[in-house]
Amino acid sequence: MQKSLQERSWKFRIMVILSITLVYAAVFYLLYDKTRHGVVTNVNLIPILLLSWIWGVKAGLLVMLINSLICSGIIIRIITPDAIIGIEAVQAMIIHFSFALALGSFSSLNRKLMHQINEREKVEKHLQEYKKQLEAMVETRTMELQKANERLRQAEKMEAIGQLAGGIAHDFNNQLTIMLGYTEILQKRIRDDSQAKQYLKQIYDSGKKASDLTKQLLAFARKGVYAMQTVNLNEISTEIKNLLSRGTDKNITIITTLNAKNPYVWGGINQLQSAILNLALNACEAMPKGGVLTIKTDDLIVDQQYLLSHSLNIKPGDYVCILVSDTGTGMDEEVRKHLFEPFFTTKKENNGTGMGLAAVYGIVKSHKGAILVESEPQKGSTFTILLPQTSKIITSPDANNMNSVPFSKNVSVLIIDDEKRVAATIKEMLYEPGFSVKLAYNGNEGIEIYRRYWQNIDLVILDMIMPGLDGLQTFNALKEINPEIKAIILSGYTLNKKIEQALENGAKAFLQKPCTRNELLSHIKFVLNQKVSVPLNR
Ligand SMILES: Nc1ncnc2c1ncn2[C@@H]1O[C@H](COP(=O)(O)OP(=O)(O)OP(=O)(O)O)[C@@H](O)[C@H]1O
Ligand SMILES: [Mg+2]
Structure with a gap:
């Protein structure tokens, strides 16, 4: 392809040279008779210079050759047999030759240089484009990196606030369980004093709001466990x-x-x-x-x-x-x-x-x-x-429906919680329906009581975070005593994995502090009535 283009370009050049030759011969013929050889040669120099410059040394020499043939008399003799070739014509030939050679070489060199310059410019242009592209890429990457850094910082900040919030929520939960629990008990006991009842309602409502807030804090801190x-x-x-x-x-x-x-x-x-x-x-x-x-x-x-x-x-x-x-x-x-x-x-x-x-x-x-x-x-x-997205389609039973199921007999419960006041509050919550309640304030004590009375204990309510044996270790030990154990994990602050592990190991439900008496009772009903083990929360 490249070759044929070159061939065509040379054919074109030869045609131009031949045409010039014709014009050249005609001009020569017209001017020659005026006996001024110099005029003829000067006129002839123009195409030689022109073509040498445009097409290089080869074209210049070709035109010069034609010029020489004419000047040397071959053509002249054909056209005007009695013409005399003067010394100027020979001189002109030498000059033409030198011009064609010099200019042609110069032109070739110039063109080579121009070509190189063009190539360099092209490369530079490409490089500029690449540079721009690279700069744009670096800019977008930097922005992405900045955004990612910002997000990371934000995530770290949120994580730290989460830790703090989770800790606060845990302590709040314990206190709220006690406050709400006793308020509920008092509400039930005080019957006639309407003023006191109103005050209690105020306390209960505020406690409930505080409890909702702690629930949100726990949700933020990702400390809540819920039925999946x-x-x-x-x-x-x-x-x-x-x-x-x-x-x-x-x-x-x-x-x-x-x-x-x-x-x-x-x-x-x-x-x-x-x-x-x-x-x-x-x-x-x-x-x-x-x-x-x-x-x-x-x-x-x-x-x-x-x-x-x-x-x-x-x-x-x-x-x-x-x-x-x-x-x-x-x-x-x-x-x-x-x-x-x-x-x-x-x-x-x-x-x-x-x-x-x-x-x-x-x-x-x-x-x-x-x-x-x-x-x-x-x-x-x-x-x-x-x-x-998930492809598992499973739903869990609705705990609220269990409210209607009555307790079939008196229920014996063992509460294991290191917070004595929380344990006492839960005991009080269970007082009225006629539950019999045993208390233990750490894992070892709980295991000891369970070992002795397990055949008479229907349900264990177990705190998760305790000094010494934690809820999970305690649960595992209780399960060794009675593989059929029914236990509810009750905790204000949870390490998700431990709760999940306890549920996986056979604990029947999880209840988050603070919980109301109704919630506690509905969970107990659910656990005592259930046939299958389902992790459950409010
Ligand atoms: N859709 C929204 N359009 C405009 N601003 C919003 C929008 N959603 C949230 N915000 C802004 O974010 C803030 C925080 O929202 P967030 O829901 O956490 O708290 P809140 O709505 O102010 O309080 P609460 O949810 O307890 O009623 C809002 O106060 C509001 O300025
Ligand atoms: Mg809001």
Whole structure:
């Protein structure tokens, strides 16, 4: 291909040279008779210079040869047989030859140089483009790195706050269990003094609020344990839409778009409901003048590319994506930065605890998911939760239904809790239905009592965190005494794995402190009536 192009280019050049020769001969013929050889040769020099310059030494020499043939008389003789060839013509030939050679060589050299310069410029241009591309790549990578660093710092901060919050919640739970427990007992005992009853109600309500707050703190700190089951996020979305449609501002339009074909995730139904509800409530609160709240589900394949572009720290795979967006006030950078921190709120005093999103964050994390936020002031907000999809379809029995099942006989319970006052409160809670209760304040003591009386003990209520033998070690020892043991793990602060291990080893249920008397009784009913072992929580 290259060769044929070259051949064609040379054919073209020869044609041009021949044409020039013709013109050249004609001009020579016309001027020669004027006997001024010099004029002829000077005129002839022009094509030689021109072609030498344009096409190099070969073309120049060719034209010069033709010129020489004419000048040397061969053509002249044909055209004008009596012409005399002057010495100027020979001189001109020599000059032409030198010019053609010099100019042609110079031109070739020049062209070579020009070619090299062009090539260099091309390479430089490419290099510039690569440089720009590289710079752009470095810039985006740096930004991604900065974002990832920011997220890491944020995650570390949240982790530290979580540890702190978890610790506080644990201590609060113990105190609240005592306060709520005794308040309930007093409420039942005081019958006639309505003033005192009102005071007790106030104490109970505040205690309940404090207990809800600690529950949110625990959710944030990911210290809660809950019954795992298959949860349908499309169903939850519909339930939340129905719930909000009844209670919210009529100016807010709620739209659900349930695109997820496999909307199932493995998790705690109450926790997931409360997470989505929190997002939806925030969305409604961000639209005081009305607007549109959209709840949308989708199937999403999360690959490395997606993880990188969103700086996410979850495993690649199939996810259900639930999006809650509003057309409300939106958020600025500063609010976005602190959004998930516990007790961060922009609401006026007493209107918000600032625990809503902190709890959502903890719940999503404990479900091995991720949460993304997009928001700008006055442009609304979109929260997207990603949760790993599951194909297991299993649900657990509803503990509340067990309330109706009566106790068939008096029940004997062993309570093992290092917090003497907590143990005493639980004992008091169980006092009325006619339970017989034994108390132990550490694992060893509990094992000793169980070894002696296990045939008469229907149920063990066991604290998880205790000095010496912890709940799991104690449970394992009790199980060796009686493999059929029925035990409820009761704890305010939990190491997830230990609780899960105890449930796996055969403990029948888990109940989180602080718990109300009703909750405790319904759990006891459930455990004493159940045929299969199901980890369970409120
Ligand atoms: N959809 C939203 N649009 C605008 N701002 C929001 C949105 N969701 C959350 N925020 C901001 O984030 C803050 C923290 O939200 P979070 O739910 O944690 O607490 P809260 O709503 O203030 O209090 P609580 O949930 O206890 O009522 C809010 O005060 C608000 O400023
Ligand atoms: Mg909120």
